[in-house]
Amino acid sequence: MIELQHTTKTHDESRQGEALDMLPTGQSTGRKLYIESYGCQMNFSDSEIVASILLDNGFETTRDYKEADVVFINTCSIRENAEQRVRNRLKEFESAKAKNPGMIVGVLGCMAERLKSKFLEEEKLVDVVVGPDAYRDLPNLIDKVDDGSKAVNVLLSREETYADISPVRLNSNGISAFISIMRGCDNMCSFCVVPFTRGRERSRDCHSIVKEAQDLFHAGYREVTLLGQNVDSYKYTKPIGEGEIPEPTVNFAQLLAMVAEVSPELRVRFSTSHPKDITDEVLYTMARYENICKYIHLPVQSGNSRVLELMNRTYDREWYMDRVNAIRRIIPTCGISTDVITGFCSETEEEHQETLSMMDYVKYDFAYMFAYSERPGTLAAKRYEDDVPEEVKKRRLTEVVNKQQEHSLYRLQNFVGNVQKVLVEGFSKRSDQDYCGRNDQNTMVVFPVDERVKPGQYVHVLIERCTSATLIGRIVT
Template sequence: MLELEHTTKTHDEARQGEALDMLPTGQSTGRKLYIESYGCQMNFSDSEIVASILLDRGFETTKDYKEADVVFINTCSIRENAEQRVRNRLKEFESAKSKNPGMIVGVLGCMAERLKSKFLEEEKLVDVVVGPDAYRDLPNLIDKVDDGNRAVNVLLSREETYADINPVRLNSNGISAFISIMRGCDNMCSFCVVPFTRGRERSRDAQSIVKEAQDLFNAGYREVTLLGQNVDSYKYSAPAVEGEEPAATVNFAQLLALVADVSPELRVRFSTSHPKDITDEVLYTMARYENICKYIHLPVQSGNSRILDLMNRTYDRAWYMERVDAIRRIIPACGISTDVITGFCTETEEEHQDTLSMMDYVKYDFAYMFAYSERPGTLAAKRYEDDIPEDVKKRRLTEVVNKQQEHSLYRLQGYVGKVHKVLIEGFSKRSDQDYCGRNDQNTMVVFPVDERFKPGQYVHVLAERCTSATLIGKIID
């Protein structure tokens, strides 16, 4: 999965976002749009695409759903708990809709794709249901609702990448931005609903990605995160033209270099890597470029080979450890984070201990950790019994969380006393007397405001101490 922020946390704590006020790019219709996003970074990126499509049709955005004419909630289906939060939020929209009968409420994203038209039957206040590949159809679907109908488009595509759409940067600090480089997923992990909700994997035109990065840099952004369910399998070749030589294929390592070459002042991050696909070529490219951040999110899910096989992860414990060894060898200072699932079908106590020992081997900087949640339609739901009691899942999850807290502190303590290059993102959440930003390893760093420097600039910070999740230091010349 795609991580949301630097911290040790369970997946249930995934953040939500909402659209900010901004000027429309098309001729104004006077109608206001509100978007709320849940789940992974890809959902937040998709909301920016939706906003762009509708602003081009004359909508304006608002951060207050009560004054909106169209309310969209961009959903996550990775856990039952995430879906329940969406249902609860829709009930909160109901009172606003009762006061404004003309309000349109729509569900976008993975949950819309999973439930399809059933959503209209289950949730009577939902007017529009739109899957991740159908956002171009939103103006037409809104017109249908205006005519008194309810509308659904959940068709998946083998071609759609939205490469030609310039995303509207919602909730942007003007410094960091996401760039979607591919859509869908071909990895049929048995626990995961993503291949069914986002369709087959397809890579976006490399030239359009580099152009978006250049445009962002020209607009003052200083950090981009390249997004994909499995960025390491990125591969793009331009369509063949009759009478011409076939276009060269661009792989992920080459794409990384192309984006890094936009400017040495543009930081490049990416998420998410897959252990079966991350290559030494990618690692050497990261090592070669100072502005490619030394941080990799490498989901392990389990430390036991039998469970990994049941999960259809297509690697075993030894393969994963070899990839970690390669990262440590080629990029010694690289930060590594992960995803962990506890209590997968038939997992024994000894197999759970293998996960804990894997955590001891890697000592991750941080992790996303959650107990297994069976998702309808997945291979695991069809093939295996969800036979681990909830109390056992939760107890194992607690052990994983406690272990990760130890390792996060260990990594942070290792950064104390060192100088870190930090991109100032803004003021600290706790005080306007402090700035905050992240170092190469994606660790949050807090330091006193220095009037010589502004958000969007790089500074060197000496880390003097740490909390359980943050480095604290001071700017040095």
């Protein structure tokens, strides 16, 4: 997953530096926990796991880091500016710690493993560093810090999925929730650090996923998003005990169906798909179930086959276009979003033009776009020279952003005059006189409040007009 930059669409992944709400606990120790999350949806999902583990150990949570006993930043290491933002935030925590010497400050997640020495030893900004597979060890690590030691656990696991932990839903609207279905990544995209920071791919027990979806539905949630670095490669086989009959392997299409069958009133989304792995079986499953949202995030990164090979994306331009054609054929109403990188190593002007032509071919509903930023430790950093001048990267990015704005407006204009089924999420950010929610294609819809309608209900909205990012309409019977 890519950290969001220059988005043309407000999206769940764009939440940056979000802190958690106060939550009650059973056996309280009186100690307070503050977590701030950056980056992709997986990081926010992981923060919910961390909160669950520590609440079970007597912590309470707070939205004010100045009153916390333990402060964590759950980090993203995709782009350099994310690391700088986190470092600046840690310095703010350092000031708070000077007034509260007992405060413990820690870094969690993807950035933890790569920068553990800098944070702990060189800059002395943190007391504890914990990688994404070591969250169960947090109570023990906090005890070590209480005893006067620094604490580190960044060991990666081939088994850990946290399947038995019920996440605490942070900042929840009580309507939409994430469900992590797998961890790690086996794809070695040359620009990406995720395989090194999150480890090898492993899939979670499908029965625990369905159970979590059932529990969420019974608790009043009406939408779940299945999360993985590459959901299409999900594959679960139950370990076989002595004398047991082997169960068939469950793939992602089958898992989608299992979750969709929890209830027709439970919307199902997923992220992220990889073009090399998304199958027609997944597409036909989406088409078969009305409550599986007709929206796919399908990162292209580049429209040129040579650049895609340098990126080690394992597909070419023609393969990607074939997958788009399959989506349009099997699910004609499907929304498609993407990720685009401009100025990757040795990208020529002609190759950049092929990215623009790919955008013209697909006409994405929205996109996450940024200029290439070399990350230490990646294959690209080791193998290729970052030789495209910054001003060229930025100019190409501007061209990509401008084109996407045209396509986003084009897609939204096609909704005008049509009725859309919308799950009401709550009040609009701009006015408590309007509700907002998303349609099947993940587009935000804004419409006047109706006293007969409450958040969590489905409504039909006649789309009367649009902006470049939002549909605007009114509820119809």
